Amino acid sequence: MWVVTINEKNKLRVYTLNRLPPEVVAVAFAKSSRSPEPFDIIADELSDEKSAKFHEKWVVGYGHSSVAEHAVLSIAIENVSILATKIIEDNRLASYTEKSTRYQVFDKTKYYKPKKLMESSLGRVYEETSDFIFDSYVEMIKVIIPFLKKKYPQENQPDKLYEIQINNKALDNIRYVLTVATLTNLGMTINARNLEHAAVKLLSHPLKEMKDIGKKIKEAAVKVTPTLIKYVEPNTYLIETEKDLQAEADSIAINSEAQIEGNMVTLVEFDEDAENKVICGILYRFTNHTYNEIKKRVMYMQREEKEKIIDYALKKIGKFDWPIRELEHCYYTFDILMDYGAFRDVQRHRMVTQTNQELGIDHGYCIPEEVKEAGLENIYRECMKRAEESFNNIKKEFPKEASYIVPLAYRKRTLFKCNLRELYHFIKIRSGKRGHVSYRKIAQEMYLLIKEKHPLLSKYIEVDMSYQFLN
DSSP states (O other), X not given: OOOOOHHHHTOOOOOOOTTXXXXXXXXXXXXXXXXXXOHHHHHHTOOHHHHHHHHIIIIIXXXXXXXXXXXXXXXXXXXXXXXXXXXXXXXXXXXXEEOOTTTOOOXXXXXXXXXXXXXXXXXXXXXXXHHHHHHHHHHHHHHHHHXXXXXXXXXXXXXXXXXXXXXXXXXXXXXXXXXXXBEEXXXXXXXXXXXXXXXXXXXXXXXXXXXXXXXXXXXXXXXXXXXHHTTOOOOHHHHHHHHHHHHHHHHSOOOOOOOOSSOEEEXXXXXXXXXXXXXXXXXXXXXXXXXXXXXXXXXXXXXXXXXXXXXXXXXXXXXXXXXXXGGGGOEEEEEEEEEHHHHHHHTTOTTSEEEEOOOOSTTOBOOOHHHHHTTOHHHHHHHHHHHHHHHHHHXXXXXXXXXXXXXXXXXXXXXXXXXXXXXXHHHHHHTSTTSOHHHHHHHHHHHHHHHHHOHHHHTTOOOOOOOOOOO
């Protein structure tokens, strides 16, 4: 008889359970808290039926929702509007990859048509405006490509690479005329607990497209995790609360400031005591004193002493390193006015607390400089003019659906609250030369604002300030 020795029982093992259905994996991990057996032994004893009973009892019955976090799904979502992708992606704990407006060309067969709008007298207005914008988009690409080849002549690049680079520049400039109704594809990887929350939000959304997406996600997920997702339904709290708050906000008179030209980043709130908070956090980890004891000492530190601690914490940070977590002890809140094209990239930083205003036409639109240089300003502005006229007509009867006709060039506001550690990441990624000018400027302005308030803390932020902004 073969006997497992103590040493073999205690041997380090690391392996995946990808061969198993997500619900079985979730149960296997959950049962480990009460079973001495290895994960694979526990899993081999489970069936779909046993897993379902476990989830019904513990997850559904007793609310042990954390178990559902071990059931992970990868969901392909195709032919949804750009507007819908931003609503789907408004969930922190998931990963997303979206069809790019930089690498792919879109046409007028690829935009969302809201059913109740199309069945009304305004359907024709919506369709004619959309078709004109998409036709203009295609024609503008044909014009700007030879212009860009003349402006950026081929040097040492291989032919194929050069063509790709020119096409990307062209699409980066012309994408701004695309409306948020443009159909796109989105890949989402998410655990069952957060998927339930995401699906409930979609089912509770005022727009029909979001409700339809929520239903389709539930149908697809139930096939994989039948127990963990099957109770997803519209949420009365979300539905009624949105209505109440919208009505209350509409009743409050607020004075508007003059319209801003261009994107704008305003630092509206920040920790005045941020430097001391970060230093206290660092010292707290490396001593056995209370926070208040450390704080008393830090308050009397000279600037040189504080700078020395910050230097030790950050000066050895490498290209691919994250700074230490103690930078999370201070926060900054930015009010960002940005075009929707930039918003699509900024919103991807989901660890940040974001509060988004709806897209409209109140804040005007941006025009890429190279669109003007290529002689396309008139047709570009005509697209915006028609979009505005249609928006104003549609909004009277369908205020929510009106957003679909708005191009990516139009600006919207987002409240963006994050800790310093996340800003180290955001500014580094979004200020880089390969990024689009609109969000590069946002990242650079954030850096300058932090540097002005807290030069010690901003000292090691990696930022590219080389770009010359064009109005």
